[in-house]
Amino acid sequence: MTGGTGRLGQRLIGPLQEAGHSVRQMSRRGTGPGGVRGDLATGFDLATALAGAEVVVHAASDRGDAWQVDVAGTRRLVEALDRDRLRHLLYVSIVGVDRIPYGYYRAKFAAEQVLLASGLPVTLLRVTQFHHLVDVLLDGARRGPVLPVPMGWRVQPVDVGEVAQHVVDVVGRPPTGGVVEYGGPEDLSAADLARAWAVARAPGTHVVATPLPGKLGAAFRDGAAVPTGGERGRRTYGQHLHG
Template sequence: MDVLVTGGTGRLGQRLVEPLQAAGHAVRQMSRRGTGPGGVRGDLATGRDLAMALAGAEAVVHAASDPRGDPWQVDVAGTRRLVEAVDRDRLRHLVYVSIVGVDRIPYGYYRAKFAAEQVLLASGLPVTLLRVTQFHDFVDFLLESARRGPVLPVPMGWRVQPVDVGEVAAHVADVVGRPPAGGVVEFAGPEELSAADLARAWAAVRAPGAHVVATPLPGKLGAAFRDGAALPSGGERGRRTYAEHLHA
């Protein structure tokens, strides 16, 4: 199929080209600037060039997001613009990359992702909402950001199941070729870990001597992570563990 990837320059978007092409698809990567081989311009925040970018697309992998900016403008309103611009007569599958727990974790960005899911479910398009867990390298980023000299504070009791971004990319390519699910499916890493376990493993490899301190985090957000809201309830699993990622 002719596949358009939104968020083509993002952490996942960059990794999607190879497995999609290996599956026999023609791939175009959409971003605001449209840079690089196979790059096309399209701006979800304004709608500029969207119709042109989507022209001819038989499948769309919607991986664009703006967690550090205004997700309601890009993730929600941008998804509405995408729905309006897509060629309904030609589109066979739209795969939206979401996050496990968006329906259960009281966090603004997650609420926006969940709202975007509802836009797609109401669109009448052939969709699959693929919720994945946190990427291994994103966990690295969070832990590095949290470290304060020799001290690495982490939320006490938080439970997560991180996944390798390369395995997510391969799974997305597989899902694209399947019939649309019409709802939510999940994909996660192979093992459940506490935030403290992740931090100790990371510190042993990346910051020897750092002291991990598990700290209680009150409120609804902390309670949700402690209660397992970020853990998958079903779906397929990757194989690469966080420890394997650290030692690669």
């Protein structure tokens, strides 16, 4: 598994082991029980880390250097794999990477194309935003008692624990050779999320829905970040807020 130290990766180790997998967690430092060194950004020790792997969950990502880690790193991963042993490679991507004009999403989409062109047995699992990321974005957007949010943006946030369990389920199925989607149970506006967050985390905050022009805003308003198919989680954002 790549990205084992990330928020999703940390939640994946237990369920993968409970499903009968022997998990090898790859990171640049290789520290911790079951950890091995392997650097997607440089290719260092990748072949050693991936030796003999039958299933790969590729959950690593770097928003700050996505083209080097997500795209070029995925290409290095493909080159280092033992093709004779690999049965399934699951790549964790994001709903909307093919429709939302945002640099990080473009990099994730490019990484998907690397995998589709590789000839490997792959599944591209696109998921929606995690609940905790919504919290971080809203907290960062607040300006004193005012919380501005983009008007009309539609999102469908999901519980990271449910995503982890779904990854385990999908890994146990035959590779699809294409894209599958997974999202939360509710299609909500950014303003709805902000109001719920403000009540639970920052009482007295006034939410202001503000028009956001341009292609990025139009994509979110048109539902590009909302899944069009696939399975759904059950835990709502409101349940997340109230623990």
